[in-house]
Amino acid sequence: MxxxxxxxxxxxxxxxxxxxxxxxxxxxxxxxxxxxxxxxxxxxxxxxxxxxxxxxxxxxxxxxxxxxxxxxxxxxxxxxxxxxxxxxxxxxxxxxxxxxxxxxxxxxxxxxxxxxxxxxxxxxxxxxxxxxxxxxxxxxxxxxxxxxxxxxxxxxxxxxxxxNISLIYNKTVFDAAGVEYPTEDWEWEDFREAAAALTDPTTDTYGYAYSVSGSEETTWQFWPHLWQRGGEILSEDGTKAAFASDAGVEALEFLRGMAVDDGSVYLDQTDTRFAQLFAADRIGMMTSGPWQLYDLNTAGTQYGVTVLPGTDGDHQTVSGxxxxxxxxxxxxxxxxxxxxxxxxxxxxxxxxxxxxxxxxxxxxxxxxxxxxxxxxxxxxxxxxIMAANGENAVKARPTVPGYVGLSESIANAIAEVLQGRGEPKDALEEAAAEADEALAD
CATH class of the missing domain: 3.40.190.10 (Periplasmic binding protein-like II)
Structure with missing residues (x-):
């Protein structure tokens, strides 16, 4: 290997x-x-x-x-x-x-x-x-x-x-909290409840982690939430941003609830710290891919893998x-x-x-x-499990040149909202307007 x-x-x-x-x-x-x-x-x-x-x-x-x-x-x-x-x-x-x-x-x-x-x-x-x-x-x-x-x-x-992105969970953190391991039947509400139960402020342990760096790491973690709720990134003709929809607002509101209301999300400014904390048994779950497994095995982390939680049985993921x-x-x-x-x-x-x-x-x-x-x-x-999860990668991220600007716009919006500095609907609408400018260039 x-x-x-x-x-x-x-x-x-x-x-x-x-x-x-x-x-x-x-x-x-x-x-x-x-x-x-x-x-x-x-x-x-x-x-x-x-x-x-x-x-x-x-x-x-x-x-x-x-x-x-x-x-x-x-x-x-x-x-x-x-x-x-x-x-x-x-x-x-x-x-x-x-x-x-x-x-x-x-x-x-x-x-x-x-x-x-x-x-x-x-x-x-x-x-x-x-x-x-x-x-x-x-x-x-x-x-x-x-x-x-x-x-x-x-x-x-x-x-x-x-x-693709799958759900990786830390068995040590789950066992310490007495929480049952995730299954392939989990919905996002199951995920949220588990994340809250795993969070322990006295030990600086979090149930989940999310990037707020404003990078593509921030963006592409959001797409499964959007797609599972029936939303799209672009309009049908590919010329306008479509993520500021009811589905997009609902998806971002869900993440905001976990980060701001529940306090169960470690907000990572670096895109790298969350994986280190997970390996050190300080984070219970991360949504990531096969590139993490070698480091987890090297660290001796006790982990498990399953598909992403779903929305009404839709466990769609994102692939690169x-x-x-x-x-x-x-x-x-x-x-x-x-x-x-x-x-x-x-x-x-x-x-x-x-x-x-x-x-x-x-x-x-x-x-x-x-x-x-x-x-x-x-x-x-x-x-x-990650390989089989490829069946849930049914949509591709747009490859239009304007996607670079679109990604930056929504990533910044997500980061602001998860840090309690904006409302999902307003933030997404502003990001969509910026994204439309990038798509028009």
Whole structure:
């Protein structure tokens, strides 16, 4: 078993870099490239460039798999590199490459970049390939499939990594308070009652924790509450914020009640302190993902995992899928072989030697019973529950460029309300107005 490679911050890059790259991507669409093979010749020698977006062990695992594909297909050469010094820098590197017609055939990309990549006019459309029954496209989660189809018109690549938020509970804290462990049938009111019972001011123990940093950590923890109540992030045409609805107000009022009225929520300004306190038996529950399990096991924390509490039986969660973006070089041979390589890399047999071997959740539902994944589950208890919870990841966060500003607006509103400095309805309406400006830019 290897350490889970990714922190939560890496999974949700909503930085100035993403905003700055938007203009570059728009300019790139105007730049032409050289014409390659116009007719497919599967036996012709071809070189494809692959940016892994990884470092160290993760990069080497992918490089080894690429070498194996080359052995099976002697006419194919895969030029493998990390692409940039960090995954976060890949978008800027891609943008510059689009402008100079010097970009890869395939690159790891954060899911939040998908709309920007599609708008560059440099991506391939593999929708027809996804309809091949042998590809078993439906084995990927709904959120993952939606992320690689950002506009709903084109499929710009393959899922590369999936995750989701589940409920992790501290057995030591529950046992000390005499509270029964959470079950998969819990509703949010059960959760609230338990959090209040677990809270003990004399020992600075809290029932739950929530980020008030104003970051995407603050935002994406809110989306399951909104979705479960029937709310949406955006209007149907994607041009306006829709979260300041009755469902949004009800969701934020629920969290405000826990934080302000009950005093059962540790409000984390850092996005990192709450996990440390949980591991130290000072917080009873956190809603988080597989990236936490290695540290909890290392700390010897006695924990359990289940799905998120639900609303009327709806246990919907949020996922942050990343993708293998595929790019068009006006060359039929490169297009064919990069698609074949991506399909091969994301097949169950190879994914077990990449995502599963590295401590990520498996991409495909068919991997859940595999020996490789069961070995990881033995090392990281609860990983199987998080993997199965992918079925509850039925919606994807928007990938529109304006989501960065939208996220900042609602995150600040949530943070203010949970700290007792605003009313849910007013705060969300103000945030929606700010979000609309970001979406219009």
């Amino acid at each position: 290897t350490r889970h490679p990714r922190s939560r911050r890496r999974l949700r890059p909503l930085t100035a870099l993403a905003v700055a790259a938007t203009g570059l991507l728009g300019l790139a669409a105007c730049t032409g490239g050289q014409q390659g093979a116009t007719e497919l010749d599967e036996d012709a020698d071809v070189t494809i460039e692959f940016w892994t977006g990884q470092t160290d062990e993760a990069h080497q695992l992918l490089a080894d798999l690429a070498a194996e594909f080359e052995e099976e297909h002697p006419n194919v050469t895969i030029d493998v590199s990390e692409g940039a010094s960090s995954t976060e820098e890949l978008l800027q590197k891609l943008s510059a490459g689009f402008a100079s017609s010097n970009y890869p055939d395939m690159s790891y990309s954060f899911g939040s970049w998908a709309s920007q990549l599609e708008s560059s006019k440099r991506t391939l459309d593999i929708t027809e390939r996804t309809e091949d029954p042998d590809l078993a496209w439906d084995e990927f989660s709904e959120a993952a499939r939606a992320t690689v189809r950002p506009s709903g018109e084109k499929t710009i690549g393959f899922p590369a990594l999936v995750d 899928p990343d993708i293998w973006a595929l790019f068009d070089h006006q060359d039929a041979n490169r297009e064919y072989w990069v698609t074949e390589f991506a399909a091969w890399l994301t097949a169950a047999e190879q994914d077990e030697r990449w995502n599963v071997a590295y401590g990520n959740l498996p991409l495909r539902t068919s991997e859940l019973e595999s020996e490789a994944f069961q070995e990881q589950v033995a090392a990281l208890p609860g990983l199987d």
